[in-house]
Amino acid sequence: xxxxxxxxxxxxxxxxxxxxxxxxxxxxxxxxxxxxxxxxxxxxxxxxxxxxxxxxxxxxxxxxxxxxxxxxxxxxxxxxxxxxxxxxxxxxxxxxxxxxxxxxxxxxxxxxxxxxxxxxxxxxxxxxxxxxxxxxxxxxxxxxxxxxxxxxxxxxxxxxxxxxxxxxxxxxxxxxxxxxxxxxxxxxxxxxxxxxxxxxxxxxxxxxxxxxxxxxxxxxxxxxxxxxxxxxxxxxxxxxxxxxxxxxxxxxxxxxxxxxxxxxxxxxxxxxxxxxxxxxxxxxx
Amino acid sequence: xxxxxxxxxxxxxxxxxxxxxxxxxxxxxxxxxxxxxxxxxxxxxxxxxxxxxxxxxxxxxxxxxxxxxxxxxxxxxxxxxxxxxxxxxxxxxxxxxxxxxxxxxxxxxxxxxxxxxxxxxxxxxxxxxxxxxxxxxxxxxxxxxxxxxxxxxxxxxxxxxxxxxxxxxxxxxxxxxxxxxxxxxxxxxxxxxxxxxxxxxxxxxxxxxxxxxxxxxxxxxxxxxxxxxxxxxxxxxxxxxxxxxxxxxxxxxxxxxxxxxxxxxxxxxxxxxxxxxxxxxxxxxxxxxxxxxxxxxxxxxxxxxxxxxxxxxxxxxxxxxxxxxxxxxxxxxxxxxxxxxxxxxxxxxxxxxxxxxxxx
Ligand code: HEM
Numbered sequence: 001x002x003x004x005x006x007x008x009x010x011x012x013x014x015x016x017x018x019x020x021x022x023x024x025x026x027x028x029x030x031x032x033x034x035x036x037x038x039x040x041x042x043x044x045x046x047x048x049x050x051x052x053x054x055x056x057x058x059x060x061x062x063x064x065x066x067x068x069x070x071x072x073x074x075x076x077x078x079x080x081x082x083x084x085x086x087x088x089x090x091x092x093x094x095x096x097x098x099x100x101x102x103x104x105x106x107x108x109x110x111x112x113x114x115x116x117x118x119x120x121x122x123x124x125x126x127x128x129x130x131x132x133x134x135x136x137x138x139x140x141x142x143x144x145x146x147x148x149x150x151x152x153x154x155x156x157x158x159x160x161x162x163x164x165x166x167x168x169x170x171x172x173x174x175x176x177x178x179x180x181x182x183x184x185x186x187x188x189x190x191x192x193x194x195x196x197x198x199x200x201x202x203x204x205x206x207x208x209x210x211x212x213x214x215x216x217x218x219x220x221x222x223x224x225x226x227x228x229x230x231x232x233x234x235x236x237x238x239x240x241x242x243x244x245x246x247x248x249x250x251x252x253x254x255x256x257x258x259x260x261x262x263x264x265x266x267x268x269x270x271x272x273x274x275x276x277x278x279x280x281x282x283x284x285x
Numbered sequence: 286x287x288x289x290x291x292x293x294x295x296x297x298x299x300x301x302x303x304x305x306x307x308x309x310x311x312x313x314x315x316x317x318x319x320x321x322x323x324x325x326x327x328x329x330x331x332x333x334x335x336x337x338x339x340x341x342x343x344x345x346x347x348x349x350x351x352x353x354x355x356x357x358x359x360x361x362x363x364x365x366x367x368x369x370x371x372x373x374x375x376x377x378x379x380x381x382x383x384x385x386x387x388x389x390x391x392x393x394x395x396x397x398x399x400x401x402x403x404x405x406x407x408x409x410x411x412x413x414x415x416x417x418x419x420x421x422x423x424x425x426x427x428x429x430x431x432x433x434x435x436x437x438x439x440x441x442x443x444x445x446x447x448x449x450x451x452x453x454x455x456x457x458x459x460x461x462x463x464x465x466x467x468x469x470x471x472x473x474x475x476x477x478x479x480x481x482x483x484x485x486x487x488x489x490x491x492x493x494x495x496x497x498x499x500x501x502x503x504x505x506x507x508x509x510x511x512x513x514x515x516x517x518x519x520x521x522x523x524x525x526x527x528x529x530x531x532x533x534x535x536x537x538x539x540x541x542x543x544x545x546x547x548x549x550x551x552x553x554x555x556x557x558x559x560x561x562x563x564x565x566x567x568x569x570x571x572x573x574x575x576x577x578x579x580x581x582x583x584x585x586x587x588x589x590x591x592x593x594x595x596x597x598x599x600x601x602x603x604x605x606x607x608x609x610x611x612x613x614x615x616x617x618x619x620x621x622x623x624x625x626x627x628x629x630x631x632x633x634x635x636x637x638x639x640x641x642x643x644x645x
Contacts, residue, residue: 135542136542136544138543139543139544139545139546139566140567140568142544142567195619195622196618196619198614198618199611199619202611202614203611206607206611209607210604210607211568213577213600214568214569214570215567215568216579217395217570217581218595219600219604221324222315222320222321222324223320224315224316224317224320224323225316227312227313227315230309230312231309231310231312231313231316234305234306234308234312235306235309237305238302238305238309241302241305242302245298245299263309263313
C-alpha cells in the first residue's frame with residue numbers, strides 16, 4: 001500500500017474523488033420524498049434534481065480524467081495499457097461511465113450512483129496497491145487478439161456487475177419496483193443487463209480461446225483461470241434456461257446472477273493474485 | 286400431440302439447466318485440480334459419456350422446435366454449442382486412437398522435436414527442417430550488460446542471483462560473502478556498441494579479493510551469447526572449497542527484454558517435395574498437412590529450438606461453432622430485442638416477449 005506521487009497517481013486520485021462526489025450527488029435520488037420538495041434558495045428547481053445533475057457532471061469529469069490517465073499510460077508503456085493489474089483497474093474505472101450512459105439511454109436501466117461508487121472502488125487498488133512498473137510486452141502477448149480479448153472481458157465484467165447490483169437489490173428488497181429504472185421492474189432490469197453482457201462475456205471467452213490456439217497450440221488448456229471463466233459462462237447460460245422455466249422465480253434467477261458475479265471476482269482476482277491457482281495466465285503483475 | 290411435445294420441451298429445459306449447473310460445478314472443481322489433472326479428469330471415460338450426453342441433449346433440443354415458431358438466434362446458439370462439443374470430441378486423443386484403429390489414420394495429436402539451425406527431423410511422414418532461428422530484443426535501456434552475483438546451495442544446486450550495482454572504480458561487496466569486487470574497466474566495441482539490436486559483448490577487467498587472496502582478472506564475453514559466467518574459483522584453495530562456499534560466480538547478462546523468438550521452418554514430405562515454408566514466431570504458427578507447427582521453446586540466442594506440432598482434427602468444426610454461437614447470441618440478445626423494440630416504436634429494450642407478457 002503506497003501513495004503514488006506521480007502525474008498518473010494524481011490523475012487516479014482525482015478521478016476517484018470525482019467519482020465519489022458523483023456517487024454522492026447521484027445517490028440523492030434515493031432520499032425520502034420529503035427531501036425532494038426542498039428548494040434551493042430562490043431557484044425554482046428542486047434540490048435533489050439539482051444535486052443529481054451535479055452528480056452527472058462529476059461523473060463526466062471522472063470519466064474524462066480516467067481517459068486521460070489511460071492515454072498517458074499508453075504513451076508511457078508503448079502498447080495497449082491492459083497488461084498489469086494497475087492498467088486493468090484503470091480501464092475498469094474508465095469503463096463504468098459509458099456502461100452507465102448506455103444502460104440509461106438505451107436499456108432504460110438506472111443505478112448510476114452505485115456505478116460511480118464502483119468506479120471509485122476499482123480505482124482504489126490502482127491508486128494504492130498495484131505498482132505502475134512499466135513492462136515490455138512479452139512475445140505471447142503480442143497478438144492482435146490481446147486487446148479485443150481483454151476489452152471484451154472487462155466490459156462484460158462491468159455490465160454484469162450492474163446486473164449483480166440489480167440482482168442484489170431484488171433479493172434484499174421485498175417489492176419489485178424501483179424508482180430509477182424508468183419503465184421496468186428490477187427483474188427486467190437485471191435481465192436486460194445480463195442480455196447485454198453475456199454476448200460480450202462469450203466474445204471474451206472465444207477470442208481468448210482462438211488466441212490460445214495461436215499462441216500455445218490449443219484452444220483450451222484446462223488452466224485454472226480458463227476453468228473459472230468457463231464456470232462463470234455456464235452459470236449465466238444456466239440463467240437463461242431459468243428464464244424458460246416459469247417455476248423458477250426472479251429471486252432464484254437473481255441468486256444465479258450473483259453466483260455468476262462471485263465467479264467473475266474469483267476469475268479476475270484469485271487467478272491473478274493468489275498462488276492457489278498458478279497457471280498460464282500469470283502475465284499480469 | 287402438442288402437449289406431448291411441450292412435455293418433452295419441459296423435460297429438456299430442466300435437463301439443460303441441470304447439465305449446465307453441473308458442468309459449472311465441475312469447472313470450479315477443475316480449477317482447483319490444476320491444468321494437467323483437470324485435463325485428465327475432463328477427458329476421462331465418465332466425462333466422455335457426459336459430453337456425449339450433452340451433445341445428444343443439444344441435438345434433441347434442436348429438433349424439438351416443431352410446435353412453436355423457431356427462433357433463429359436460439360437455434361444458432363445451440364447449433365454452435367453442439368459443433369464445439371463435436372469438434373472437440375473429434376480432435377480428442379480418444380478419437381485419434383479410434384480413427385487409427387478403425388480407419389488406419391496415421392496422425393499424432395501432438396509431437397515435439399528439438400532442433401538446431403540447419404538440422405532436420407522426421408515426424409511420421411513429415412520432414413521438419415529448421416533453416417534458421419534467432420531472437421529479437423527490445424532496445425537496451427542502459428549502455429552496459431547486467432552483472433549478477435550467483436551462488437548455489439551445495440545440496441540442491443539451486444542458484445540464487447543478486448544484482449550487482451556497480452560503477453567503474455568503486456569496490457562493492459558481493460552479498461555477505463566477504464568477496465570484494467571492483468570493475469576496473471568495462472571495454473566494449475565503442476564504434477559499434479549495439480550489434481543487431483543487442484548490446485555488444487564486453488571485455489571486463491575486474492579486481493576481486495577475499496581476505497588476503499585476490500588479484501586482477503580479465504573476462505571477455507564471447508560473441509553470440511546472452512549470458513556468461515565467471516566462477517570465482519581462484520579465490521579459494523580448491524574447487525571443492527569453492528563449491529562448499531556456494532560456488533560464488535559473477536554472471537554477465539545481456540539484460541534486454543525479449544521481443545520475439547523466430548524460426549524459419551521448411552516442411553517437406555517423404556519424397557522431399559516442399560509442402561510449406563515460413564518464419565514462425567509465438568502467436569504465428571505454420572499450418573500444413575493437418576497440423577499447426579509452433580515455436581515453443583528457444584534459448585536466448587536461437588541455437589536450441591523446440592518445435593511442437595498439433596493435430597488440427599476437429600479444429601474448424603470448433604471454430605465454426607464459435608462463430609455460430611457468437612452470431613446466435615448477437616441475434617438473440619441484441620438484434621432481435623432491438624428490432625422488436627423499434628417495430629413497436631418504443632425506446633429500445635432488451636426484454637423478451639415473455640417479460641412483456643409480465644411473466645418475469
Ligand atoms: C451450453 C450452452 C448453452 C447456451 C449458451 C444456451 C443458451 C440458450 C438460450 C440463450 C436460450 C433462450 C432462452 C430464452 O430465449 O429465454 C436457450 C433456450 C433453450 N435451451 Fe439452451 N443453451 C445451452 C445449452 C443447452 C442444452 C445443453 C440444452 C439441452 C437440453 C438446452 C436446451 C434449451 C431449450 C429446450 C431451450 C428452449 C427454451 C424455450 O424455448 O423456452 N440448451 N438456450
